[in-house]
Amino acid sequence: MTQTGKPTVHETDICIIGSGITAAMMAAHLVEHTNRAILVVEAGTHTTPMRDRTTARARYVAYGESPWKSDHLDDQNATGMTWGYSPSMHVGGLAMHWGGVAPRYSPEDFRVRSLYGVGDDWPFTYEELDPFYQEAEERMGVAGEQGPAALDPRGKPYPLPPLPINYNLAQLQHWATGAGIATWSTPSAKNSVPHAGRAQCQRCDTCYPVCPTGAKYSPDFTWDALPTNRVTLLTETLVRRVEADARTGRITHVTGNRTDASGAPVEIRATQFVLAAGFVWSPHLLLLSRSAAFPNGLANRSGLVGRYLAGHRNVNAYLRLPMELFPGINVQHSLVSKQFMRPGRQSRYLRHDLRIWESSVGREPRLRADDGSLLVGDAMLRDWQQRAKGATARVRGYYDVLPDRDSMLTLDAGRKNRWGDPMPHVAFKDAPESAALREWQEESLRELFRRMAKAGNGEILRMENSANDLGQEHPTGGCRMGTDPATSVVDAWGRAHDHENLWVAGAPTQPTASCCNGTLTFAAVGLRTAHAIARG
């Protein structure tokens, strides 16, 4: 379906494409630091409003129903991935259903080439990103506990006090300390105290996928708070092409179509254009925007648009420990350690985070006893009460995976949307040094977990690696940043080397994806870009 006719034209100063968490942070920054008009373009529409989230949560818990209504476009999806990707496309983006886990990367992430001789350094340091981390944490309201200074460096305190180390985590922390591991409360974008007009966390344990109280930050709160005379949110509008002046390279306008039944054409003119559509849709749009003057798509003089997709994998284990835990106190909250993200020089490269949770694994009810007899009635309950005694801990380490140049997003001519645009296909590939280290890295994590079990006189119930190779978690890349236009797509501020008024924000610009949850860093990097745009 290709709609023709005269497009509806919108004119603005700054056009932001995408309305996820990075876009929301940037819009808030730009409102405060410029006088310019901002138009935010979102292909999807608003999803479940706050007032309906208690009911939506109840149905998710009861049946597994999606709490997020109208949250995707049937013909706008990517293939090739499972882990780390969601087809959600709506106001607020994936952060409408994130878990709110908000750790920073460590300083080493920005200098892996200099420190370890692998991968690539970022074009700025942790210290340079620190104020933008702080800004992101303050805008979201991150509750965090200052870890040991050597492991958890930061310029200012967390904006909110930490989520409490609950009874279960306190027992597990004692065990971890005995195993020689320093842990602290995982920083989370959840209100440990009432904040920004939103409630205190009620540990409902459905942070992912839906917080019924509003204690967890999601981007809709920012969009609702921004002044409508400065920020216009244009929903149900899919940007399909970015148009550049063939002579100067300046972006003149973008074009697209309404995603409602009308499919009507739309044109948006602005002085600055920001792609804040994540690691899939930002490079996808650049590749789609081919023209005679730019036959490889926009911002693609280096040929690197869509390449160097990065992420991480994990090794996960369940341990039975001789202590008493009560699963269900606050299952989604955890302890974190950055001890293994900050190793000294190594003969072989391995960096990973470590998280520790309470778990119910191995302590659930069952239908048959060990002798195969049926368990119903009080016999079943008695058996369950016996099984429920004791403690299970879950431990997991994300380990850093360095991306190959051919870890990439391509256009799949065999799958098109209603307008005939080829959809993205994603295929992750480890750099040779990562591929060579994978088996040893995963065994090193398993050995760590064995040591931890032994230190607590416990035993391993089971261990597992990331389920498959269909993607990696907390993915980034596709428009990597750097100082050399021959080896990067955007500069250190997110500005396209080839187009002076085109910016790419957040996850797609990152050269690597560290070994911990990435959302806070995506937002901080986006805020650094917003700072550059505001500075002019």
Place this chain on the structure above:
Amino acid sequence: MHHDHGNEYGSAQPSRRRFLKTAGVLTVGSATALTAVGCDPKASSETTARAARVPLDRSLLDALAVVVLPESLGADGVKQAVDRFVAWVADYDPVAEEMHGYGYADIRYLPADPAPAWQAQLTALDLLAQRSTKTGFMALSPAQRRDVVDAALRTQRGDRLPTPLAATHIAVALLAHWSSSPAAWNLALGANVSPTSCRTLNEAVRKPLPIAPAAKGATV
């Protein structure tokens, strides 16, 4: 209750494997609904599937519950658990979208209405009782009913109860539904933990209080 897996978050979602398993089992009992909703899943539930909802035979279900649920819940506790199960079945929205957060990229849908197959299984328990004892299921003693249920579940694996929606027999569904409740977990743990119930954050630091002996059979 939420169970955690190897990725970032736990998942209460029925897996693809469970979906197919359940759908396969339900094919005979709900072929019409499956066919009808297969054309337009988003428009399905409020029209075709809900209109065709098969009520569960409450008398047979009560007779089953006495055998399956813990007798220590007491008669009132068992009745409350059955009431909640019946309400849960009645409020199910067949082929609603599953949560598609992280873990797969395609849009997936919940199974068809399980009620027709579950009602057929209730009827089958009665038939089995008639054939094996010449007496209806409800007229049997609890011990005799237990034998009939045992026979009906002989192929059910039992290392862990499935989610209620993934249960392929109504006896398992009833038991799984009850045991997924916060109150059931409290009974199992012997403490007031109440998993998945929203409650005060600051109290999380204290060891959960033990449940009072008198309350053990009173709340389900």
